[in-house]
Amino acid sequence: MLKKLFPFALFFLGNTSFAQQAEFKIDTTYNPAIVASQNVAVIYFGGSEGGLPDWEDMNFYKEELPQIGIPTLGVAYFGSKNTPETLAKLPLEYWKEVISTFKRRPEIEGKKIVVDGISKGGELALLLGSIFDEIDAVISKAPSSVVWQGITWENVSS
Numbered sequence: 001m002l003k004k005l006f007p008f009a010l011f012f013l014g015n016t017s018f019a020q021q022a023e024f025k026i027d028t029t030y031n032p033a034i035v036a037s038q039n040v041a042v043i044y045f046g047g048s049e050g051g052l053p054d055w056e057d058m059n060f061y062k063e064e065l066p067q068i069g070i071p072t073l074g075v076a077y078f079g080s081k082n083t084p085e086t087l088a089k090l091p092l093e094y095w096k097e098v099i100s101t102f103k104r105r106p107e108i109e110g111k112k113i114v115v116d117g118i119s120k121g122g123e124l125a126l127l128l129g130s131i132f133d134e135i136d137a138v139i140s141k142a143p144s145s146v147v148w149q150g151i152t153w154e155n156v157s158s
């Protein structure tokens with residue numbers, strides 16, 4: 001029911017020049033399972049820093065999870081080569097493409113999909129989990145209790 005009530009959120013809407021592209025160019029980093037694969041795969045992303053996730057604890061996603069059989073996919077959704085420059089007006093269609101591209105990998109087929117985000121990415125994880133049936137679980141670290149507006153960093157003074 002929630003998925004029908006909230007099909008979009010303000011800061012993820014409408015950048016038509018990006019949303020109307022025939023195919024999205026997805027910026028990701030894939031970390032395949034190193035041992036026999038578990039029944040889960042993780043899509044992880046950051047917050048307002050943009051670009052591909054690059055946190056201090058990246059070993060967890062790039063090495064530790066794959067070593068126990070959990071493949072991971074790091075995703076940039078703004079601030080990278082093929083994505084919008086700012087965290088504003090980002091189309092949710094991008095995530096539909098990310099999820100379906102990830103699930104098309106033979107080693108991902110049939111696995112439960114978990115999204116994992118922090119801060120603004122935590123808001124996004126909750127939003128994605130409420131919209132896309134393909135997402136089986138959400139890890140939302142330090143989110144707000146609501147989805148806030150986007151961030152363009154225009155007219156910001158020090």
